Amino acid sequence: MAHLTDIHLQPEGVAVESTIATLKALHERSDRPDLILTGGDAVMDVFAQKAERARTLKSLWRQVWSENCKIPSRHCIGNHDVWGWNKSRSGCTGAEPDYGKKWAMELFEIEKPYYAFTQGGWRFIGLDSTFSDGEGYKARLDDEQFEWLQDELKRTPAPTPVLILSHMPILSVCAYIDGNNEKTGHWAIPGDWVHIDARRLVNLFHRHPNVKLCLSGHLHQYDRADYDGVTYICSGAVSGNWWNAQTPQYYQTQPGYLMLDLYDDGSFESKYVRISFASRRDQ
Numbered sequence: 090m091a092h093l094t095d096i097h098l099q100p101e102g103v104a105v106e107s108t109i110a111t112l113k114a115l116h117e118r119s120d121r122p123d124l125i126l127t128g129g130d131a132v133m134d135v136f137a138q139k140a141e142r143a144r145t146l147k148s149l150w151r152q153v154w155s156e157n158c159k160i161p162s163r164h165c166i167g168n169h170d171v172w173g174w175n176k177s178r179s180g181c182t183g184a185e186p187d188y189g190k191k192w193a194m195e196l197f198e199i200e201k202p203y204y205a206f207t208q209g210g211w212r213f214i215g216l217d218s219t220f221s222d223g224e225g226y227k228a229r230l231d232d233e234q235f236e237w238l239q240d241e242l243k244r245t246p247a248p249t250p251v252l253i254l255s256h257m258p259i260l261s262v263c264a265y266i267d268g269n270n271e272k273t274g275h276w277a278i279p280g281d282w283v284h285i286d287a288r289r290l291v292n293l294f295h296r297h298p299n300v301k302l303c304l305s306g307h308l309h310q311y312d313r314a315d316y317d318g319v320t321y322i323c324s325g326a327v328s329g330n331w332w333n334a335q336t337p338q339y340y341q342t343q344p345g346y347l348m349l350d351l352y353d354d355g356s357f358e359s360k361y362v363r364i365s366f367a368s369r370r371d372q
């Protein structure tokens with residue numbers, strides 16, 4: 090399988106050509122994946138955007154994805170896929186029929202913002218990490234989703250390995266590298282970067298040793314943390330440094346995506362595949 094996260098599709102710059110080229114190369118690989126998971130932030134942003142821009146991005150994503158992705162794919166919601174929660178900038182009232190998560194659910198054609206399915210003997214759980222907080226957001230599950238996750242893990246037979254997909258990381262190494270901690274002399278990881286309810290989730294996973302792998306994005310850096318039998322990987326970003334063609338790398342991470350082989354015994358192998366941005370056709 091492949092994990093493509095933080096595509097941040099937009100009509101400007103090299104985004105469209107590079108996304109299409111990445112999907113084409115993925116389809117042509119000798120180890121062509123059976124499944125693509127995308128990790129959220131599919132579009133550059135609708136969180137703080139007006140209706141017209143949101144419409145443009147929705148039809149762009151739908152067109153690019155339907156024309157260029159023939160491999161079965163499942164998506165999870167990122168903060169930038171939630172329409173209008175920044176009301177002062179989006180001009181939303183909250184009464185719009187596709188306001189907030191509805192917009193993202195329509196984009197990805199999913200019934201609920203979180204879900205589970207089985208493929209190749211693994212149970213895949215897609216979470217919705219974006220929790221409303223004033224005009225912004227925090228990375229956490231609400232109680233309803235947490236209870237659903239608890240039940241979902243209880244229902245999953247113990248020998249079935251579980252992969253959890255979320256936009257924001259549950260545990261992260263690279264969050265220490267971003268930010269300005271030297272100034273304050275304290276390590277401070279904002280609650281909109283990494284799941285602020287990580288302790289509750291880690292405690293839950295401890296009771297279910299078949300939870301093997303948690304994949305995330307959001308931080309645009311590639312890292313891996315192993316804790317209590319679970320591997321947490323933040324899979325960089327297809328858009329790298331938000332499609333900056335002059336400086337595509339964000340900190341030490343090049344634009345790219347993760348390729349994985351998942352095995353029946355719950356083990357796996359993974360590799361970060363770097364991509365180069367396409368040059369624009371009009372240049």
Ligand SMILES: [Zn+2]
Binds near residue numbers: 168256
């Ligand atoms: Zn994000």
